[in-house]
Amino acid sequence: MKNDKFNVVGKELPRTDAYEKVTGRAQYAADTSFPDLCITSQKYVSLAHGIIKKIDISEAEKVTGIKAIITAKDIPGKQLSGVIKCDQPVFSFDKIYCPADVIALVVGTEKDSIRKALSLIKIETEQLPILTEYTKALQKDVPLIHPENKSNLINHYPLRKGDIEKGFRESDLIIERTFTTPAVEHAYIEPECITAVPDFRRDVYKIFGSVQNPFTCRRLVATVMDVPLTNIHIIQNELGGSFGGKDDTMDILAARACVACKKVGKPVRIRLTREESIVESYKRHPYTMHYKVGVSHKGILKAMKIDISADGGAYASMSPFVTWRSVVQATGPYEVENVCTDVRAVYTNNPYTGAFRGFGSPQIIFAQESLMDEIAEKLNMSPIEFRRLNGYKQNSRTASGQILSSHIVSLNQVMEKAIRESDFNKKYSIYKSEVYPTQIPTKGELILSDEHFTSGSIIKNGIGLACSFRGCSLGAEGVDATSALISVQ
Numbered sequence: 001m002k003n004d005k006f007n008v009v010g011k012e013l014p015r016t017d018a019y020e021k022v023t024g025r026a027q028y029a030a031d032t033s034f035p036d037l038c039i040t041s042q043k044y045v046s047l048a049h050g051i052i053k054k055i056d057i058s059e060a061e062k063v064t065g066i067k068a069i070i071t072a073k074d075i076p077g078k079q080l081s082g083v084i085k086c087d088q089p090v091f092s093f094d095k096i097y098c099p100a101d102v103i104a105l106v107v108g109t110e111k112d113s114i115r116k117a118l119s120l121i122k123i124e125t126e127q128l129p130i131l132t133e134y135t136k137a138l139q140k141d142v143p144l145i146h147p148e149n150k151s152n153l154i155n156h157y158p159l160r161k162g163d164i165e166k167g168f169r170e171s172d173l174i175i176e177r178t179f180t181t182p183a184v185e186h187a188y189i190e191p192e193c194i195t196a197v198p199d200f201r202r203d204v205y206k207i208f209g210s211v212q213n214p215f216t217c218r219r220l221v222a223t224v225m226d227v228p229l230t231n232i233h234i235i236q237n238e239l240g241g242s243f244g245g246k247d248d249t250m251d252i253l254a255a256r257a258c259v260a261c262k263k264v265g266k267p268v269r270i271r272l273t274r275e276e277s278i279v280e281s282y283k284r285h286p287y288t289m290h291y292k293v294g295v296s297h298k299g300i301l302k303a304m305k306i307d308i309s310a311d312g313g314a315y316a317s318m319s320p321f322v323t324w325r326s327v328v329q330a331t332g333p334y335e336v337e338n339v340c341t342d343v344r345a346v347y348t349n350n351p352y353t354g355a356f357r358g359f360g361s362p363q364i365i366f367a368q369e370s371l372m373d374e375i376a377e378k379l380n381m382s383p384i385e386f387r388r389l390n391g392y393k394q395n396s397r398t399a400s401g402q403i404l405s406s407h408i409v410s411l412n413q414v415m416e417k418a419i420r421e422s423d424f425n426k427k428y429s430i431y432k433s434e435v436y437p438t439q440i441p442t443k444g445e446l447i448l449s450d451e452h453f454t455s456g457s458i459i460k461n462g463i464g465l466a467c468s469f470r471g472c473s474l475g476a477e478g479v480d481a482t483s484a485l486i487s488v489q
Contacts (some may be wrong), residue, residue: 029193029237034267037195038067038259040269041114043104043121044279048349054124055103063120065113065258074259077226081252083216085316085428087146090224090255094124096350097145098282098314107268130349134311135288137346144313145347153343154312155320157327161399164274167338168349171294175375179291179367184284186356189279190240192250196257196267205261206233206303207254208222217254224255244335244355248317249281261360282354284321286311287363291371297318299381304337306330310345312448313352319345319421325360332368333411333469334390339399340482361469369466384419387467388412415467424463432459
């Protein structure tokens with residue numbers, strides 16, 4: 001539908017960055033060149049949990065072409081990193097928390113000499129019991145990943161609304177289900193790459209790389225180098241994909257490169273291989289979500305009791321932020337009178353988890369929307385009608401107590417448009433009535449023809465609809481980012 005009152009919404013806009021990318025002129029992190037550039041490789045330990053007793057780099061340092069071997073002892077400032085909790089070593093020095101931990105950075109000019117030096121680094125360790133099952137992380141007698149915390153709990157967000165027991169007493173149908181989602185790799189096309197360049201005349205360090213968040217990177221590097229913020233300059237190259245994944249990891253790589261460039265007095269680059277990227281980068285949080293939902297015979301949601309566990313892996317990273325989003329959205333865009341939600345993130349020896357597009361929402365939406373469809377079917381209601389009945393409307397109160405009165409709540413209008421433009425009702429009716437064979441043909445029998453796309457086909461058709469909601473504010477202050485903003489400092 002044409003709507004000329006908008007200049008941007010509903011209009012095609014030119015991608016001003018596209019020409020440089022399709023012609024190959026765009027400068028990604030690995031495309032940049034510097035005089036006297038040193039290359040590197042990182043020393044990992046194939047151990048998930050253990051004590052570091054000794055690190056011996058003496059033989060590795062003798063290899064021809066090696067400029068330096070950087071360890072935690074070379075860090076002039078802060079040893080630990082973390083956006084919320086400082087619990088991740090820039091270089092491991094006393095303990096191994098997961099197989100992604102880095103002991104040392106070998107700096108040189110040739111790959112062969114660097115590989116030889118890596119093989120000569122000797123590490124003496126004592127293995128500790130391993131914890132990989134995050135649903136058991138809070139049980140007694142399990143290994144503590146960070147013993148100083150006296151628990152494997154990273155954070156716990158409880159949310160209460162109404163009287164949950166009363167809600168279940170008033171329910172005609174109660175369903176309990178458990179959903180799980182796995183860890184997911186970002187898999188951006190461009191692996192991580194960072195270059196640190198020293199300017200000793202001004203005590204300034206310039207960092208070039210595929211950095212998603214230059215300001216958090218700058219803060220960490222400044223504390224690790226023990227210099228003022230003004231001495232750290234971040235130059236952001238084109239990003240060959242990120243999706244939330246080039247935040248914490250890039251900050252730590254930048255800090256390591258900066259420590260190395262100070263020691264060797266030359267530009268230093270850390271460029272991960274695909275294998276190293278998969279090992280070291282953080283993932284999407286695996287979730288286990290237990291839902292108990294009560295509903296009246298008329299289809300009104302009466303109660304939701306929700307218990308969610310998230311695997312934070314070896315370090316806290318963004319877990320407190322990600323799981324906060326989950327607790328707010330756990331009931332979906334539906335008004336539920338009685339709610340009891342608990343969301344916990346825990347430490348394990350698994351790869352650590354952090355920001356990933358959706359930020360704690362995709363896992364939740366999968367669980368709640370699967371449940372909404374199942375409940376509607378058990379009540380012999382259409383999934384659309386069930387959502388119309390329970391979806392947020394003007395002045396609805398969310399599970400967290402927010403009254404939706406300061407803006408237009410358009411869930412039903414948007415849903416109706418999606419239904420109309422997708423021809424949902426017609427397709428849903430047809431697909432639901434289709435008959436499918438009880439046995440799948442064997443490989444030799446599997447020959448697709450026109451008859452396979454009619455009733456009785458081995459091809460199963462379907463159409464579904466899922467609802468979710470998002471905030472548009474810039475952080476907790478609630479500034480509406482959908483409007484024009486002017487910041488006066």
